[in-house]
Amino acid sequence: MDALADFLLTSWPMALVIGVVGYIAYLLYKVIGASALDRTKLSLQLAPLFCTIGTFLVWELLCKAFAVSTFVLPAPSDIAIAIWQFRRQIGFHSFHTAWMTLAGFGLAVAFGIALGLLLGASRFFYAGFYPLLVGFNSIPKVAVVPILVIWFGVGWLPAVLTAFMISFFPIVVNVATGLATIEPETEDVLKALGASKLQIMTKVGIPRSLPYFFGSLKVAITLAYVGSVIAEYNASRYGIGNLMARASADFNVPLLFAALIALAILGVAMYMATVWLENRMTGWAQRSSFAAT
Amino acid sequence: MHRSESAVPLRPFVELTGVSHTYATGGTLAVDGLDIRVNEGEFAAVVGPSGCGKSTLMKLATGLQFPQAGAVVVDGQEVRDPVKIAGMAFQAPTLLPWRTTLENLMLPLEIVEPHRSRLRRHKAEYVAKAEALLASVGLEGAGSKFPWQLSGGMQQRASLCRALIHEPKLLMLDEPFGALDAFTREELWCVIRDLHARMAGTLTVILVTHDLREAVFLADRIFCMSSRPGKIIAEREVAFPRPRDIEITYKPEFSDIVHDLRGRIAHARSTA
Numbered sequence: 001m002d003a004l005a006d007f008l009l010t011s012w013p014m015a016l017v018i019g020v021v022g023y024i025a026y027l028l029y030k031v032i033g034a035s036a037l038d039r040t041k042l043s044l045q046l047a048p049l050f051c052t053i054g055t056f057l058v059w060e061l062l063c064k065a066f067a068v069s070t071f072v073l074p075a076p077s078d079i080a081i082a083i084w085q086f087r088r089q090i091g092f093h094s095f096h097t098a099w100m101t102l103a104g105f106g107l108a109v110a111f112g113i114a115l116g117l118l119l120g121a122s123r124f125f126y127a128g129f130y131p132l133l134v135g136f137n138s139i140p141k142v143a144v145v146p147i148l149v150i151w152f153g154v155g156w157l158p159a160v161l162t163a164f165m166i167s168f169f170p171i172v173v174n175v176a177t178g179l180a181t182i183e184p185e186t187e188d189v190l191k192a193l194g195a196s197k198l199q200i201m202t203k204v205g206i207p208r209s210l211p212y213f214f215g216s217l218k219v220a221i222t223l224a225y226v227g228s229v230i231a232e233y234n235a236s237r238y239g240i241g242n243l244m245a246r247a248s249a250d251f252n253v254p255l256l257f258a259a260l261i262a263l264a265i266l267g268v269a270m271y272m273a274t275v276w277l278e279n280r281m282t283g284w285a286q287r288s289s290f291a292a293t
Numbered sequence: 294m295h296r297s298e299s300a301v302p303l304r305p306f307v308e309l310t311g312v313s314h315t316y317a318t319g320g321t322l323a324v325d326g327l328d329i330r331v332n333e334g335e336f337a338a339v340v341g342p343s344g345c346g347k348s349t350l351m352k353l354a355t356g357l358q359f360p361q362a363g364a365v366v367v368d369g370q371e372v373r374d375p376v377k378i379a380g381m382a383f384q385a386p387t388l389l390p391w392r393t394t395l396e397n398l399m400l401p402l403e404i405v406e407p408h409r410s411r412l413r414r415h416k417a418e419y420v421a422k423a424e425a426l427l428a429s430v431g432l433e434g435a436g437s438k439f440p441w442q443l444s445g446g447m448q449q450r451a452s453l454c455r456a457l458i459h460e461p462k463l464l465m466l467d468e469p470f471g472a473l474d475a476f477t478r479e480e481l482w483c484v485i486r487d488l489h490a491r492m493a494g495t496l497t498v499i500l501v502t503h504d505l506r507e508a509v510f511l512a513d514r515i516f517c518m519s520s521r522p523g524k525i526i527a528e529r530e531v532a533f534p535r536p537r538d539i540e541i542t543y544k545p546e547f548s549d550i551v552h553d554l555r556g557r558i559a560h561a562r563s564t565a
Contacts (some may be wrong), residue, residue, distance in 0.1 A: 185383045194377035284391045
């Protein structure tokens, strides 16, 4: 187990590079083998890769051309070197950030669904709790971190709770909206059949709010991520946020940027995972892609 | 020209007596002093200008709303809850997009007793019934398709099937053909005519529409409503023998009735 963790910590950048290169090679292979008609479509899949690599190339060239100090803005090559140099630390802290984010996100999903169902099902609670929710949501969550530290001390709990608090709101609002906006005609059809409120919820309301729910997950996961990093920065011994706090105290700018890149990669990975989940669960709501298959 | 069903003893099925309704306390009345009597097995149409409270009438007759004054009696009982024996279809097909057409059809069976408790054990029987119903409206093999894979007319047919799958005694249609093109509309007139004929005497239909030709072609009895607050300004029977062919809509007798109704509604509009 330790050997596996050790292996992962030392070699994750290599695995990432191999994965990306392999993906590019696979796409190129497909483009070359494809007919002229499919080629334009496939080249769209390559576009993000080209643009990303291009952006980093321009960045690199500008840094070299103007001889920008690594203390101000390190070139991508300097960042890459820093990533390799600090790969064990970055890997270790990324792992902590990831699980704290996911734990907070999981709490937000459970709580968001429960509260969303309540608000969507009852107009009284919807009207009653909405102002409270908006008020709570407008509190910058970084201001809550000190309170969490007083309650729970420095550690993983403040990060998980911050991630939770910052990310449940969009889930609540979307689930409630999906439930509350059932077409009146559909409701009439069911009521005229003698359907109970619960039956209307389970037959129509909940399936109907699923696309809203999965759509909100995309927003919620990025927010949860922001929350956990903020809390790590202020009140944790682990996590990318904490690594950045220490790097900035050391004026280690390349490491700061390396940590930012790690955050970006992790964020994209989590976002993609929720998008995949959304497409899988609510294909019926995305007609064009559904019809194509 | 006597109707063939006239041998069956007529029994009032839907009766509204002196019904007035408003949606907000102190607001203008949506309907005012409605008196409507539809016999069992009859096909009734309610026509009138838009905003005359036709949809309110539908909600009152199905127990989705309760009148502020007057009485609503359906099937011999005063309406206090949603009536549970009604099927409804609207201008929008209101099919659930995450269900296939067949699953959409099965929806009422998942709610209405006794089908609800029988559904699991007699699934094959119900599926066969639903497919037969689909076939009868010209939707053979469309059951596995999702609603958005069907054209507007096909969706509306499926919606009609859903309103009928649980064998309701009362079918309420709220401008069901309003969003369709003229040819599809005439096709669907014939579909609904045949569905009504097949359940001769047991299915009472109330059709709300602003298309006078539609009303005259389909209905045995037509109520004209005035604009808001809705009142019945005229009631007339249509005595064309059944089954009616779409050709009768081009006969002079037919046009006379349409013209007469049009005149009454125009008069009501000008005096309102």
